[in-house]
Amino acid sequence: MICYICKENELKLLKHMDITPLLSNNALSMRRSQIRDLLSVATRPEIISFAGGFPNPQTFPLDDLKTIMQDVLDQEGSAALQYGSTDGVMSLRQEISKLYKREEGLDVPVKNIMITTASQQALDLVSRVFINPGDVIVCGLPSYLGALQAFWSYQGQPYGLRHNLGLDEACNVLCATGKKPKFLYSIPDFQNPSGETMTLEERQYAVEVAQKYDLLIVEDTPYKNIRFTGESVPSMYSMDPERVVMLGTFSKTFVPGFRLGWVVAPDNVIDRLIVAKQSADLCTPAFSQLVAARYLASGAYDENLKKTCALYHRKKDLMIKAFEEYMPEGVKWTNPDGGLFLFLKLPKQYDTRELFDIAIKENVAFVIGEAFHCDGSGKHTMRLNFSFATDEKIVEGVKRLANAIRQLYAKHA
Amino acid sequence: MICYICKENELKLLKHMDITPLLSNNALSMRRSQIRDLLSVATRPEIISFAGGFPNPQTFPLDDLKTIMQDVLDQEGSAALQYGSTDGVMSLRQEISKLYKREEGLDVPVKNIMITTASQQALDLVSRVFINPGDVIVCGLPSYLGALQAFWSYQGQPYGLRHNLGLDEACNVLCATGKKPKFLYSIPDFQNPSGETMTLEERQYAVEVAQKYDLLIVEDTPYKNIRFTGESVPSMYSMDPERVVMLGTFSKTFVPGFRLGWVVAPDNVIDRLIVAKQSADLCTPAFSQLVAARYLASGAYDENLKKTCALYHRKKDLMIKAFEEYMPEGVKWTNPDGGLFLFLKLPKQYDTRELFDIAIKENVAFVIGEAFHCDGSGKHTMRLNFSFATDEKIVEGVKRLANAIRQLYAKHA
Numbered sequence: 001m002i003c004y005i006c007k008e009n010e011l012k013l014l015k016h017m018d019i020t021p022l023l024s025n026n027a028l029s030m031r032r033s034q035i036r037d038l039l040s041v042a043t044r045p046e047i048i049s050f051a052g053g054f055p056n057p058q059t060f061p062l063d064d065l066k067t068i069m070q071d072v073l074d075q076e077g078s079a080a081l082q083y084g085s086t087d088g089v090m091s092l093r094q095e096i097s098k099l100y101k102r103e104e105g106l107d108v109p110v111k112n113i114m115i116t117t118a119s120q121q122a123l124d125l126v127s128r129v130f131i132n133p134g135d136v137i138v139c140g141l142p143s144y145l146g147a148l149q150a151f152w153s154y155q156g157q158p159y160g161l162r163h164n165l166g167l168d169e170a171c172n173v174l175c176a177t178g179k180k181p182k183f184l185y186s187i188p189d190f191q192n193p194s195g196e197t198m199t200l201e202e203r204q205y206a207v208e209v210a211q212k213y214d215l216l217i218v219e220d221t222p223y224k225n226i227r228f229t230g231e232s233v234p235s236m237y238s239m240d241p242e243r244v245v246m247l248g249t250f251s252k253t254f255v256p257g258f259r260l261g262w263v264v265a266p267d268n269v270i271d272r273l274i275v276a277k278q279s280a281d282l283c284t285p286a287f288s289q290l291v292a293a294r295y296l297a298s299g300a301y302d303e304n305l306k307k308t309c310a311l312y313h314r315k316k317d318l319m320i321k322a323f324e325e326y327m328p329e330g331v332k333w334t335n336p337d338g339g340l341f342l343f344l345k346l347p348k349q350y351d352t353r354e355l356f357d358i359a360i361k362e363n364v365a366f367v368i369g370e371a372f373h374c375d376g377s378g379k380h381t382m383r384l385n386f387s388f389a390t391d392e393k394i395v396e397g398v399k400r401l402a403n404a405i406r407q408l409y410a411k412h413a
Numbered sequence: 414m415i416c417y418i419c420k421e422n423e424l425k426l427l428k429h430m431d432i433t434p435l436l437s438n439n440a441l442s443m444r445r446s447q448i449r450d451l452l453s454v455a456t457r458p459e460i461i462s463f464a465g466g467f468p469n470p471q472t473f474p475l476d477d478l479k480t481i482m483q484d485v486l487d488q489e490g491s492a493a494l495q496y497g498s499t500d501g502v503m504s505l506r507q508e509i510s511k512l513y514k515r516e517e518g519l520d521v522p523v524k525n526i527m528i529t530t531a532s533q534q535a536l537d538l539v540s541r542v543f544i545n546p547g548d549v550i551v552c553g554l555p556s557y558l559g560a561l562q563a564f565w566s567y568q569g570q571p572y573g574l575r576h577n578l579g580l581d582e583a584c585n586v587l588c589a590t591g592k593k594p595k596f597l598y599s600i601p602d603f604q605n606p607s608g609e610t611m612t613l614e615e616r617q618y619a620v621e622v623a624q625k626y627d628l629l630i631v632e633d634t635p636y637k638n639i640r641f642t643g644e645s646v647p648s649m650y651s652m653d654p655e656r657v658v659m660l661g662t663f664s665k666t667f668v669p670g671f672r673l674g675w676v677v678a679p680d681n682v683i684d685r686l687i688v689a690k691q692s693a694d695l696c697t698p699a700f701s702q703l704v705a706a707r708y709l710a711s712g713a714y715d716e717n718l719k720k721t722c723a724l725y726h727r728k729k730d731l732m733i734k735a736f737e738e739y740m741p742e743g744v745k746w747t748n749p750d751g752g753l754f755l756f757l758k759l760p761k762q763y764d765t766r767e768l769f770d771i772a773i774k775e776n777v778a779f780v781i782g783e784a785f786h787c788d789g790s791g792k793h794t795m796r797l798n799f800s801f802a803t804d805e806k807i808v809e810g811v812k813r814l815a816n817a818i819r820q821l822y823a824k825h826a
Contacts, residue, residue: 024545025545027685030692031688033688069479069486070483077475083465128440130436132438216430216432216435242430266430279562280533280566281533281672282531287671287701288701
């Protein structure tokens with residue numbers, strides 16, 4: 001062969017390939033999860049980790065699943081193990097529609113529900129269908145890291161908003177400077193990581209702003225039904241179903257390991273998402289969808305969810321009690337009505353990345369708050385999960401963390 | 414609120430939103446699967462469908478799965494139903510590495526294997542990591558539709574090659590005109606849909622061309638182990654593991670419903686793919702990975718695969734016998750050494766899209782060949798699946814199709 005570069009007869013074989021020049025701009029724009037990298041050091045068994053967003057395995061309905069799995073294999077094994085349709089198994093979509101009716105009195109047509117490989121895929125598909133390189137997405141400061149990663153992976157530019165009330169002004173400025181946002185991304189219930197829940201008025205305001213500037217809203221609701229106290233607030237989807245794409249998941253209310261989530265969206269959006277999902281993974285496993293559908297239909301889902309909420313409520317109270325007992329001066333924390341996380345703030349001059357190294361030596365782990373701030377702020381904040389650890393580890397872990405914070409204070413005294 | 418467009422006090426609520434102006438260029442570049450749309454008419458029970466790429470449910474190891482699922486829930490239920498790591502469950506990656514050793518004598522380090530939500534996700538992630546809008550990907554004419562969809566969804570431009578031998582020349586011309594391909598996409602074993610298998614020499618040639626122009630090769634191997642006759646040919650990966658990204662799947666050799674596939678790639682590529690998968694779906698279900706790992710370790714996988722190959726071999730022969738008996742003059746077909754498909758050609762003046770409408774009236778379905786040709790050619794071709802239908806339906810379906818072809822001939826006589 002004649003080399004097309006040097007025009008010589010001899011072909012120099014390029015044994016060790018350098019792929020860097022071949023990477024797409026998407027790949028270069030992707031950000032590796034800081035959680036993942038920081039936590040790779042936190043897997044030693046002696047470390048108490050408040051870092052992940054793991055549900056408590058106590059809440060996994062193992063016995064129910066054993067029975068249901070046998071039934072699915074016995075009664076519909078061939079369909080369960082075959083390719084499924086891209087929009088998802090009909091019986092599961094029907095159960096999700098019933099769930100909305102039961103829990104929120106909301107009528108969601110089955111045709112507007114698409115099953116996804118958990119809500120991370122929904123975030124990915126929504127990003128793929130709407131984000132062009134450079135497009136602005138308005139989100140919270142802080143906001144869910146997985147959503148930020150999805151936006152970045154399509155070269156989107158998340159614009160972080162510290163307060164909901166600034167939304168109109170921010171959209172006005174962005175539009176005036178030619179950076180009209182593509183959509184608003186919001187986790188209105190027990191936000192990850194802040195734990196905040198938008199009031200009814202805040203939701204109405206956000207919908208009005210979206211209408212004013214003709215923007216889409218992406219409403220992410222993974223924690224909505226993990227509520228301990230207070231009343232459920234109507235979704236933004238219920239206020240303008242033509243404008244809101246609502247994401248749901250069974251990861252926190254059932255099991256995360258099946259990777260089952262869904263999107264509710266207007267006809268024209270669902271149609272685009274189905275085409276996007278075709279090339280993303282063809283379909284979500286039919287087997288786990290059929291198992292979930294039967295589990296929901298049995299009524300056990302609702303019962304188990306009540307127990308899950310009671311367990312997490314108790315664990316949240318326990319962690320806060322431990323904070324009150326052990327934390328040094330200046331540490332502030334949230335006390336949310338639901339969800340899986342507490343959000344902590346140190347006095348502004350401290351950096352939780354520095355704290356992280358001390359904490360790991362003390363055998364306790366968390367997620368640095370900076371990871372959730374698309375503008376690099378929030379260096380004095382951190383997220384702690386209370387759903388996964390045992391009661392003993394919650395208390396012991398808080399003691400260790402309080403000790404680490406004292407060391408950080410002393411270092412800078 | 415003051416409208417930022419009309420500057421008036423009154424806000425005109427935009428009730429019915431037009432999302433079209435919001436769509437990304439990716440979304441506009443995506444192509445809906447023609448298979449999907451054409452086949453939405455082919456779901457009536459009286460239709461014999463040779464259209465899908467469905468494995469035969471007879472091959473699904475239901476009894477083994479019942480036992481293994483109980484064992485997984487009993488012995489590692491908490492881990493199976495929890496979030497898993499992005500690169501996949503270690504035991505499954507180890508089993509895949511052993512499989513390569515056992516089947517091909519190939520050493521594939523576990524660190525270079527990442528589990529994907531079936532091979533469609535692998536195609537998606539590879540496209541995401543390497544394709545910029547306008548990038549050229551060299552593939553076959555015809556080639557696998559799901560791969561073309563993945564390329565299009567990132568605004569890639571597949572360049573179809575009719576003969577492997579034209580590869581050097583094509584790359585030369587593409588490079589000279591500033592359209593250097595990003596990678597070569599190839600299904601070397603029992604290609605979908607052509608059924609062709611690349612010889613050892615053809616593979617060596619492709620690798621040499623890739624080395625000459627410094628291109629990546631994406632080697633897709635879903636059918637490699639569905640071989641009826643002849644000897645397995647070494648993979649291109651084995652010839653230059655630094656340059657080849659190899660995709661595998663359990664969809665045809667185990668069950669498609671678990672959506673389990675994998676990528677084998679050099680360190681630097683695997684690393685990028687893991688970051689991309691983080692934002693695509695965080696992880697593939699741990700439960701199905703643990704079940705698959707135990708199934709492989711038990712030895713039942715190898716045994717079952719032999720039976721699967723024997724069944725498909727028989728069905729392939731049966732369909733070809735029916736062709737010989739019933740097809741009118743001028744119809745040509747492949748006789749591959751493996752895989753799931755036969756590829757048929759009518760005389761050049763006929764269009765299988767027209768045939769499709771007649772065939773549906775005759776209650777038989779197939780996939781039009783044009784769907785597999787990225788340049789819109791192949792209008793006289795079609796793909797037939799022989800793995801799914803019962804023996805009776807294979808014979809009856811071929812009779813109906815032959816009858817439909819005769820009607821097409823008569824219409825144009």
